[in-house]
Amino acid sequence: MSDPKTLFDKVWESHVVAENDDGTSLLYIDMHLTHEVTSWPGFESMRNSGRRLRRTDALLAVPDHVIPTINQAEGIKDELARVQFETLLKNCADFDVPLIPLLDERQGIVHIIGPEQGATQPGITLVCGDSHTATHGAFGCLAFGIGSSEVEHVLSTQTLVQKRPKNMRVAIDGELPLGVSGKDMILAIIGAIGTAGGTGHVIEYVGSAIRALSMEGRMTVCNMTIEGGARAGLIAPDETTFAYVKGRPMAPGEADWDAAMDYWRSLPSDPGAAYDKEISLDANMIAPQVTWGTSPEDVAPIDGRVPDPAAASDEKQRDAIQQALDYMDLSANQPIEDIKIDRAFIGSCTNGRIEDVRAAAKVAKGRKLAAGVSAMVVPGSGLVKAQAEAEGLDKILLDAGFEWREPGCSMCIAMNGDILSPGERCASTSNRNFKGRQGRDSRTHLVSPAMAAAAAIEGHFVDVRSLAS
Amino acid sequence: MKNFTTLSGPAAPLNMINVDTDQIIPKQYLSAISRAGLGKGLFHDFRYDMADKEKPDFILNREPYRDxxxxxxxxxxxxxSSREHAPWSLDDFGIRxxxxxxxxxxxxxxxxxxxVLLIVMDEAKVGELMALADNPQSCQMSIDLDAQSITLADGSSVPFEIxxxxxxxxxxxxxxxxxxxxxNAEISAFEAKQKAAMPWLYR
Structure with missing residues (x-):
């Protein structure tokens, strides 16, 4: 019998076209998702070099980063962004690339529409010129973000030259307490391993707490894998996965379903498969998480405190904490619950799915935003928006004082005009609390949708579990 | 693609951990469909104040580190983020x-x-080079990729791995x-085999 293999090993090895002499591999790419910001150099270069686009049926484009989330029908006001958006449309038309246009109900954030359309499937290789491509690993596929040169390489060859990453295993057993979500889980993991903890690895998430997550929760966990340094996160496919994929427009049809299932069921890691690095966490011990600093690893439980630089283990850490506290305008040992917010943002490829909107609406129901706080909910796709509206969630959120927007990346990257002012403090369900990420000199605290809604209602961070339902 | 053989000039120390690509080149530079002039946006928020004036204390705003x-x-x-604008802006500024x-x-x-050549070196060694780079008198360094060696201002050299x-x-x-x-033939052969086994991946 051959050596036991991990899920990653199986997907990787079944996609190697050729091994190069220099130790890299030529890896076949089954699905390529693309958007306006990182795709133009590839198309420009194909035009200049006369190279052809290898496969149009393994490519799906959607505009998401620069599009407005109000009055989308009026188009894009910013000149540069409008040209970039129109360039995507032109490239898709010229090269015959399937495109989901702006006002189509299926339009949304690329990492939300891939799974919705069934483009994301177990066992495939999937890339996109965006680091949060890690999201798709929730389906047990090898999915990772690439730069524009690699986008071009895939357009022209349907392959990538890659050095094989190592295997890392993150086990989360036990049961998440009520009111604690996949977002809290991944923030706790990043807090434990650090932002470079997964560098050079792919992370496979295993354990009973992972199995218990919905596909939405699993996507949230895999999405932020890149914030732990690993380009890809994977979760073995199971009945939850198959039920999500079945019937989606690009998923295998009835004729192929059984064959696809046979392949998918062979994917989970073999017993005894070896990993280069392993950690484990107890899900029962995870509380709602709030970041206090300018790196996703700067995280504390809601009942915790802002750290004291004086207690840091070394000078570099002390400097890093002090710089973060200065930027965030926080003081050492301040209770997390005492941090007041100005804004709340619920959305993004991390937390813009139906389950996230439901979690926010559940907290908002029958309540009002705190005085002086503004909050917006940006559904991750038109389908999420329609589903939420069918469930009356928009009404609940609007009644509580939240804005209900149109789909897009919005204030996660703040390229579309949805941006914080200098000094503003935001409870955000996005993925990065980097300095200036949501607007220059703005302050981002990463939280779950329920925690963002609770902070917007109370005006400061609060344990969502303490709000009477 | 541009090749890399040797490089000589001032080395600038940026003694911070976790410098992310939003710090290297922020969002407002991502909307264009051009790589030209991105050097201006390199480390934007470190280099410029809110009125877009240079911050005199930042290392790249001081001589000889402007070069x-x-x-x-x-x-x-x-x-x-995966933005390739990060290496484009470094390169456009002159940092290779x-x-x-x-x-x-x-x-x-x-x-x-x-x-753009990235050299991975242990923290203590990087710290020693930073101390030298911090002094304009000793910040000049020369890199020879073929020899895998960095020549310092005093003529001594430091080897590196790649x-x-x-x-x-x-x-x-x-x-x-x-x-x-x-x-191409190998890619086509792969596709033919995969298409036979998993026709649903070919639409």
């Missing part, structure tokens, strides 16, 4: 080599594709796409 060719940085440099204890994976690949595949690509400025297209 820096090499950057010395803390661990996990280039973490975050970054030395740090570690780099984020996507940034690492993007640099190889743009002829994977053979990356060295080869950088030295020769190879176009990966042309090389891959030479394997």
């Amino acid at each position: 820096a060719k090499i950057l010395l940085a803390g661990d996990n440099f280039g973490c975050g 080599c970054v030395i740090a204890p570690g780099f984020a994976d996507i940034f690492f690949n993007n640099c190889v594709k743009n002829g 994977e053979s595949f990356r060295k080869h690509r950088l030295m020769n400025g190879l176009d990966d796409i042309e090389i891959t297209l030479q394997k």
Whole structure:
């Protein structure tokens, strides 16, 4: 019998076209998702070099980063962004690339529409010129973000030259307490391993707490894998996965379903498969998480405190904490619950799915935003928006004082005009609390949708579990 | 692709860990459909105040570091987004080599594709080089990729490690796409086999 293999090993090895002499591999790419910001150099270069686009049926484009989330029908006001958006449309038309246009109900954030359309499937290789491509690993596929040169390489060859990453295993057993979500889980993991903890690895998430997550929760966990340094996160496919994929427009049809299932069921890691690095966490011990600093690893439980630089283990850490506290305008040992917010943002490829909107609406129901706080909910796709509206969630959120927007990346990257002012403090369900990420000199605290809604209602961070339902 | 053989000039110390790609080049530079002039936006918020005036204290706003060719940085440099604007802006500014204890994976690949040499070195060694770079009298360094050596202002040299595949690509400025297209028959054979086994992946 051959050596036991991990899920990653199986997907990787079944996609190697050729091994190069220099130790890299030529890896076949089954699905390529693309958007306006990182795709133009590839198309420009194909035009200049006369190279052809290898496969149009393994490519799906959607505009998401620069599009407005109000009055989308009026188009894009910013000149540069409008040209970039129109360039995507032109490239898709010229090269015959399937495109989901702006006002189509299926339009949304690329990492939300891939799974919705069934483009994301177990066992495939999937890339996109965006680091949060890690999201798709929730389906047990090898999915990772690439730069524009690699986008071009895939357009022209349907392959990538890659050095094989190592295997890392993150086990989360036990049961998440009520009111604690996949977002809290991944923030706790990043807090434990650090932002470079997964560098050079792919992370496979295993354990009973992972199995218990919905596909939405699993996507949230895999999405932020890149914030732990690993380009890809994977979760073995199971009945939850198959039920999500079945019937989606690009998923295998009835004729192929059984064959696809046979392949998918062979994917989970073999017993005894070896990993280069392993950690484990107890899900029962995870509380709602709030970041206090300018790196996703700067995280504390809601009942915790802002750290004291004086207690840091070394000078570099002390400097890093002090710089973060200065930027965030926080003081050492301040209770997390005492941090007041100005804004709340619920959305993004991390937390813009139906389950996230439901979690926010559940907290908002029958309540009002705190005085002086503004909050917006940006559904991750038109389908999420329609589903939420069918469930009356928009009404609940609007009644509580939240804005209900149109789909897009919005204030996660703040390229579309949805941006914080200098000094503003935001409870955000996005993925990065980097300095200036949501607007220059703005302050981002990463939280779950329920925690963002609770902070917007109370005006400061609060344990969502303490709000009477 | 531009090749990399040797590089000489001032080395600038940036003693911070986890410098992310939003710090290297922020969002407002991502809307254009051009790589030109991105050097202006490199480390934008470190370099300019809210009125877009230079901050005199920032290292790249001081002589001789305005002409820096090499950057010395803390661990996990280039973490975050996949924007290739990060190496484009470094290159456009004139920085074609970054030395740090570690780099984020996507940034690492993007640099190889743009002829930017990343040197991974242990933290203590990077610290020694930063101390030298901090002094304008000793900040000049010369890198010889073939010899895998950094020559310092006093004439001494420091060796560095690099994977053979990356060295080869950088030295020769190879176009990966042309090389891959030479394997077209193998790619087609892979596709034929996969299509037979998994027809649903071909639409």
